[in-house]
Amino acid sequence: MRRLALAAALALSLSPLTAGAASAQTARATASRGLTPAEVGTWITGLGGRVGPVQTENGLTFFTVTNAGLTWAVFFYGCEAGVCGEVQFSAVVPGAGATLDKVNAWNRDNRYLKAFHTAAETPTATVQYDVVVLSGEGVAQLADPLAVWLQLLPKFAGEMGYVAP
Template sequence: MHAPIPSPHRRRLARTLAFLALLPGAALAQDVIDGRDPDAILNIARGYGSALMETDEIDDPLIRGRIEGVAYLVYFYGCVDNKECRAIQFRSTFGRETTLESMNAWNRDHRFGTGYINNEGYPTLEYDVNLDYGVTPRNLDDTFDWWRVTLGEFKEHLEAEPATEEISPLTEQIEAGLPESAPGKPTPEIKLPNFLRDFIPPIEGANPQ
């Protein structure tokens, strides 16, 4: 019994697949980076400045880096047992005041990077990247370059705002530890013993006894 003769369509498909298998790109098709390889992401980050691998508060990977003098973090999301992560998020926070109007203007005028005021009152820039199923190293390198550009533009956007008093990250902790009579706090009422009231004249503006 003779074997069936393949149709012209199947012969063309077989030749095409054989040709594609010989192309250099066929081997590179498997050369992708995803959230399962934080060290590969760290290596790309180091191409743009200093970067260290750490872990966040739930032990997921965390990259702490600096681009052109600006500090930033890379958080990993969708992780299973602190690995097999599916996405990353760039984030940078600036220690100065801003306004909701300024953040709205940024988000209106820029395609990349979301600006907002965080819970501590500081302007923050975030940039989310999906790595599910992987991206090529060249693609991720380009993503880091877009983050570099966006981060620089966000910094320029903040610097173009009218000058405001810079907020210290420790302001709230310092105020919380001040005694009741510290500047900015109401002066407590001082009650004198009855036998001293006749000898000490009343102070103008003081609370009545």
């Protein structure tokens, strides 16, 4: 009987803690995690990029950006109700200089941006940078990843033999 009373008292004393934890989990679950394509586009425009309209093709939501002679895209993943938890910067670099050996060398020698080669009549190299978006941090959390992207993208394009028109 004593053990049962002790267990009941312990359960009652912990119930406010577990109730609080449960409501905190509910609050976290209902809070939106991520960013909208529109707010990311507005932010990049404010930084001087020429941003195209938000598009959805084959289930992928994205927009293009033209900056410093290069055009690249921002893709959005993990979207719920228009708010996306993951962003990917991506660029396709065309040209005869984009070889499998050059792409492999890039992946071996550089961090952050991953690349792959597509053999075709005009071979291409695609480079990507994935970013997980944190809830409540706003669009400013993309400042450092965008700085890395903007620093390494021209380097990648140059190593693939791309010359801006």
